[in-house]
Amino acid sequence: MAAERLHTGTEAPAATSARVGVQIDGVTKKFGAFTALHEAWLKIEQGSFMTLLGPSGCGKTTLLNLLAGFLEANGGEIFVDGQLMTETPPYAREIGVVFQNYALFPHMSVEKNVGYGLAARGVPKREIASRVADMLALVKLSDFGHRKPKELSGGQQQRVALARALVIRPKLLLLDEPFSALDKNLRGAMQVEIKEIQRSLGVTTIFVTHDQSEALSMSDRIAVMSAGRIRQVGTPDEIYRRPTDRFVASFVGDVNVLPAKLERRLDDRASVMVGAVRVEVPAGTVDGLAPGAAVDLFVRPDALAIGEKGSGFPGTIAAHVYQGSHVDVLVDSPATTGGRLLVRVPGTQAPHRWPVGQAVGVTPTGDAVAFPPEAA
Amino acid sequence: MRRPLSHRLLGLAGKIAVGLVVAFILLPAVVVTMSAFNDKAIMNFPPTGFSTRWFARAFSYSDFSSGFRNGLIVTAFASTIALVVGTGFAFVLDRYEFRGKKAMEAILTSPLVIPHFTIGLGFLILAAQIHAARGFAVVVVTHVVLVLPFVMRSVYVSLRNLDARLELAAASLGARPGRTLFTITLPLLLPGLVSGWLFAAILSFNEFTASLFVTAQATQTLPVAMYNYVREYADPTLAALSVVYIVVTALLLTIANRFLGLGKVLNVEHGR
Numbered sequence: 001m002a003a004e005r006l007h008t009g010t011e012a013p014a015a016t017s018a019r020v021g022v023q024i025d026g027v028t029k030k031f032g033a034f035t036a037l038h039e040a041w042l043k044i045e046q047g048s049f050m051t052l053l054g055p056s057g058c059g060k061t062t063l064l065n066l067l068a069g070f071l072e073a074n075g076g077e078i079f080v081d082g083q084l085m086t087e088t089p090p091y092a093r094e095i096g097v098v099f100q101n102y103a104l105f106p107h108m109s110v111e112k113n114v115g116y117g118l119a120a121r122g123v124p125k126r127e128i129a130s131r132v133a134d135m136l137a138l139v140k141l142s143d144f145g146h147r148k149p150k151e152l153s154g155g156q157q158q159r160v161a162l163a164r165a166l167v168i169r170p171k172l173l174l175l176d177e178p179f180s181a182l183d184k185n186l187r188g189a190m191q192v193e194i195k196e197i198q199r200s201l202g203v204t205t206i207f208v209t210h211d212q213s214e215a216l217s218m219s220d221r222i223a224v225m226s227a228g229r230i231r232q233v234g235t236p237d238e239i240y241r242r243p244t245d246r247f248v249a250s251f252v253g254d255v256n257v258l259p260a261k262l263e264r265r266l267d268d269r270a271s272v273m274v275g276a277v278r279v280e281v282p283a284g285t286v287d288g289l290a291p292g293a294a295v296d297l298f299v300r301p302d303a304l305a306i307g308e309k310g311s312g313f314p315g316t317i318a319a320h321v322y323q324g325s326h327v328d329v330l331v332d333s334p335a336t337t338g339g340r341l342l343v344r345v346p347g348t349q350a351p352h353r354w355p356v357g358q359a360v361g362v363t364p365t366g367d368a369v370a371f372p373p374e375a376a
Numbered sequence: 377m378r379r380p381l382s383h384r385l386l387g388l389a390g391k392i393a394v395g396l397v398v399a400f401i402l403l404p405a406v407v408v409t410m411s412a413f414n415d416k417a418i419m420n421f422p423p424t425g426f427s428t429r430w431f432a433r434a435f436s437y438s439d440f441s442s443g444f445r446n447g448l449i450v451t452a453f454a455s456t457i458a459l460v461v462g463t464g465f466a467f468v469l470d471r472y473e474f475r476g477k478k479a480m481e482a483i484l485t486s487p488l489v490i491p492h493f494t495i496g497l498g499f500l501i502l503a504a505q506i507h508a509a510r511g512f513a514v515v516v517v518t519h520v521v522l523v524l525p526f527v528m529r530s531v532y533v534s535l536r537n538l539d540a541r542l543e544l545a546a547a548s549l550g551a552r553p554g555r556t557l558f559t560i561t562l563p564l565l566l567p568g569l570v571s572g573w574l575f576a577a578i579l580s581f582n583e584f585t586a587s588l589f590v591t592a593q594a595t596q597t598l599p600v601a602m603y604n605y606v607r608e609y610a611d612p613t614l615a616a617l618s619v620v621y622i623v624v625t626a627l628l629l630t631i632a633n634r635f636l637g638l639g640k641v642l643n644v645e646h647g648r
Contacts, residue, residue: 070544090547097548103541107563116559117549168549 020082021046021204022067022172027076029062036062038228039076045220046081047202049195053215054225055251060208063225064174067206069093081171091120096165096203100177102157104149110136110160111145117168135163138197155186162194166201173198175207179214191218212252216240224248240300244285246371249298254344256304257337258313260297260370262289272297272370274335277312277363281370295370296337301328301344303366306354312363315341320351329354331362405622412615419612430616440617443601447581449512450597454519455527455576459569461520462527469528470535485525495521496586503590510592518590522583523576530575534568574632578625 022044029037037059044050052060065071067078069090078085085093096117105113111132118128136142139159149157158178165173178194179187195218198205209215215222216236223233224247231245243249250257260272260279270283272295279297286295306317306329315333318340327350331341341362345354354360407421415425434440465484469477487495496518503514538561546556562569584599591600598617606614 068544068548070547090544091550091552093548094550095548097545099541099545101539101541103539103545105542105545105560116546116551120546120550120552120555164545164549 019046020044021048021080022050022206023077023079024063024067025077025079027063027066027078028074029059029066029071030074036228037066040230042223042230042233044204044206046204048220049198049205049207049218051207051209051215051219051222052225053209053212053222053252055210057227058225059228060210060225061176062228064176064206064208067172068095068097068174094168094170095172095174096168096170097174098158098161098165098176098178100180102149102161102178102181104157104160104164106149109146109148110141110152113149113160114164114167116164121168131167132163135167138166139163154182155190158182158190162197166197166203170203173203173205175205177209178207179209179211187214194218216252222252224251226251241367242282243298243369246296246298246374249369249371254301254342256299256301256341258297258299258335259337259373260295262286262291262293262295262370264291270370274313277335279364279368279370281368286370286372289372294373296373297368297370299364299368300366301342303364303368304341304343305363305365306331306343306345306350307361307363309359309361311361313341313361315360315362317354317356317358317360319356322348322351327351331360333362335362408615408618409622412612412619414612414615417611419610419615430612431620433611433613434617434620437605437613439596439601439605440598443596443598446512446591446595447597447599450515450519450595451577451580453512453516454580455523455573457516458520458523458527458576459531459573462524462572463531463565463569465524466528466531466535470532484528487522488525492522492583492585493589496589499586500589509590510594512595514590515587515595515597518586519580519583522586523579526575526579527572530572531565531568534565538564570632574628578628 020043022042024040024042026039026041027037028035028039040059040063042050052063054060062071066073067080067085069085069088073086076086080093080095105116108116114135115128115132118131123131132145133142136145139162141156141159141163144152144156144160149160152160158181161178175194179190182190191214207215207218216239219236221233221235222239224231224239224245226247232239232243232248234242239248239252243252249255258274260274263271263273263278265283265286268283270281270286271278272281272286273279274297279299281297286293289295313333313335315331315335318330318332321328321330325346327345327348329343329345329350331343332339333341335341343362410423411419411421412430413426413428414420414423414430415427416423465480469481499514499518499521500509503509508514542560542564543556546560547553551559581597582599583597584603587597587600588603591597596604602614602617
């Protein structure tokens, strides 16, 4: 089995090398005694949208700066489109960056900003003019070419920053928390717009954010990071439904945590007992635990259903939070660590069916994951 | 509702105090300006008649015109050299961490602490050793040292206000360091550079104490020539020259303000 793994391990890069946009091999970055990034390994498919998600200080911005060449790694290698980038200075990397504050050149017009990278490459003036015009049309700013950045709104400035980064036809586009300065309504619209532009140009994109809903809605794949380490890499659905790491399960989305006991393991499935209720979970996250060991069961609020008293975990309806398309129902229950379960009920009928004070039973209906309890 | 009497009295006293301070700042300029138009050959206040003949004398007195010319030469060289050197040091202090950085900063700003006559005397002794005490070089070097802290400060503040991400953005777009310097960094620093140069020029042109030591008859600058004049004559020519000084400096600042904005020239950041 080990030999088989080794075999596929050596073969995989050759078979997929044409499709790998970015390859990060054991990259480490230290600031003095502080290790901001511990041996990060990551492969990003060409043309895909990868998100680095994590709380502030998790190392995601450090990794972005290493990719852009603004920082030098203490170890490891970075490849973009198969080319070794580790020693390449930022100006030779062909990587477009959209900064958190956009970093538009304040003394230049929008046209000059967008054309800057082309002028730096010695592209003829006429070609610069036409490519800048095309790019401004793509970001819907054709009439704003002569304005100065400070005469634009936040959303317009962001489009200029995007156009400036894309006009050089970069091998890789880096987006550093680009939505944090925008108000909430604009944020949603810009997310859709950037995603559409990214897909139409097919540019490999790495997006850094601490906002898990942004990550889930925009990404092809997400790398969740904390404390300088990549915890899990997967599609938004995998990250949300099948977290392989305790941190990932609690950082992405709402979750209920229930103390449980491991019952038995069978191949890749395992079952745990919450009181008298048996719940099926993937076995991978409870590897090495003996039957009877204490575990924590993580269940999403949309993977629970409310039923008649006597089924599932016992509880009493405590409150309803109306959310438009669904209702969040809070159920007081001794089964959970916090003493209160969050159940997401589709539709708006929950308050009528399950009035406050009613005794109910809560049943797991979807994916659940178990992890060893946190070391005290 | 009327405010109590004590409040109104306090308010009045405050206005008077502010008025007095402002008047006090302008007082010397006003006194000198008025006595410049006196018709008698003495500087007295208030003047007893009106005449412009002292202005004519100020412009025709040969020591003044050569002093003016010497001053321009010294100022042009000293503030330009100080700008280049000071900008270099400001970059180093802003961008790099190294041992002895604090010490370097202290030494570079020490001319603010060391008396001008000490600096002048020191350079005079040194220049005499190498038989260079009669040329422009020693005057220019002395002035460079004196104005360097001001230039450095001005450029340093502009560098601090410059967003480092703009340079990173330029680099990511393919600009080599030289291109970034000339298309991003220097254009954005321009107001700081101009204000630094302007301060240096005004200080250098007005500098007297150190200049008294290091200038010779052939290289004496305008303030030194004025000092030598006042030792021999007591007529209002000096007052007339002072008025010219004030008008020219004000004119220069107005032009700088017109083209760059005084806020920028003085490195004042306006809240948006």
